[in-house]
Each structure stands twice: as structure tokens, then as C-alpha cells.
Amino acid sequence: MIALFWYLMAAMRTGRNILAVGGNPSAARYAGISIERTEFLVYVLSGAAAGLVGYLWTARFAIAYTQAAEGREFAIIAACVIGGVSIAGGRGTVIGAVLGAGFITIIDTALPFLRISPFAQTAILGAVILIAVAANAWTERKPGRQILRRDDASASQDSHSHGSAT
Structure with a gap:
């Protein structure tokens, strides 16, 4: 599955379309990418992967328990952000x-091998997630200043010029 999804995302136009739609849907639409079709494909692939994982989870534990992986969502998101x-x-x-x-x-x-309590394990995992999210936000900062930023002097000057025109 890793090789299949790597090939899809790295070597196929569909993978580039998925990244484009995820990064900037407006630009992707102007580039001629069908947003609706790409999103539909992503949902289909996600559902198929989730179904396969559910099947494998059930096969491994020989029981279909609806809350078997409850609470793992946060760790999965953290794994992706760390990656x-x-x-x-x-x-x-x-x-x-x-x-x-x-x-x-x-x-x-x-x-658990280090004999750390489950409460501390959750706290450590939460700290790792917070560090990963903070690092992600820091790397996505846009450097430089805003082009359309208005300072107080130009804003007051504009208000005076608009007042004299009426």
C-alpha cells in the first residue's frame, strides 16, 4: 500500500492534482483541474484504505469491535504532521x-517499557504533537511584510482626501 500510494502521489498526474487542490483550490481550478472529481477520488481512496485497515484490524484481533481504535485519531494526525x-x-x-x-x-x-504511567504517556504524546504542530505552523509562515498593510498615517491621509471629495 505504501508503494502504491507513493507511486500515485509522486509519479502520477493524479497525485500532483491532489496536492494542488489541497494547497490552493482556486489556483487548481484555474489550472484546469476538476476540484469535484479530485475531491471525490480522495474520498474514495480514503474510504477504501479505511475499509482495508478495518478488515486487517478485524483479522488480526479476530473480533469486530466498533471502538477498538478509539482515541487514535490524534496520534494519526500527529504522525502525519511529524512526517x-x-x-x-x-x-x-x-x-x-x-x-x-x-x-x-x-x-x-x-x-510502557520505561514504566511511565499511562497519564504521563498521554502527556508526552500531547507534548510531541504540540511541538510538531508548532513546528508546522512556524515553517509555513510567510516571510516578509504584507503588501496591502495600511499604516495609520496613510489611513488618516486617505480619510481626509475622501472627505474633501464630497
Whole structure:
């Protein structure tokens, strides 16, 4: 599955379209990419992957328990962000997400062996997630100043000029 999704995202036009729609849907539409079709494809692929994972989870534990992975959503998002996937969309790689998942798995596996309490494990995982999200937000900052920023002097000057025109 990793190889299949890596090939889809790195070597096929469909993968570039998905990144374009995730990064800037307006620009993607101007580039001729069908937003609706791309989003539909992403939902289909996501549903198919979730179905396969559910099937494999059930096969592994030999029971279909609806709340088996409850609470893992946060760790999955953290794994993706740690792997370089942008929360805002349009950036990330399959390999990065896999490496992020490996990192979270190592933390989840190592902490009980270190005899750290479950409460502290949750706190450590939360701290890792906060650091990853902060790093993601910091790297996505736009450098430089805003082009359309108005300072107080020009705003007051504009209000005086508009008052004399009427």
C-alpha cells in the first residue's frame, strides 16, 4: 500500500492534482483541474484504505469491535504532521507520513517499557504533537511584510482626501 500510494502521489498526474487542490483550490481550478472529481477520488481512496485497515484490524484481533481504535485519531494526525504533511494542505509525502507513523509507534511502544504511567504517556504524546504542530505552523509562515498593510498615517491621509471629495 505504501508503494502504491507513493507511486500515485509522486509519479502520477493524479497525485500532483491532489496536492494542488489541497494547497490552493482556486489556483487548481484555474489550472484546469476538476476540484469535484479530485475531491471525490480522495474520498474514495480514503474510504477504501479505511475499509482495508478495518478488515486487517478485524483479522488480526479476530473480533469486530466498533471502538477498538478509539482515541487514535490524534496520534494519526500527529504522525502525519511529524512526517511533514501540512495541516493546511498541499504539502507532504507518503514516505514522510510513514516515518512519522514509525516515530509515534516507537514512542507508544517505548514508554510502557520505561514504566511511565499511562497519564504521563498521554502527556508526552500531547507534548510531541504540540511541538510538531508548532513546528508546522512556524515553517509555513510567510516571510516578509504584507503588501496591502495600511499604516495609520496613510489611513488618516486617505480619510481626509475622501472627505474633501464630497
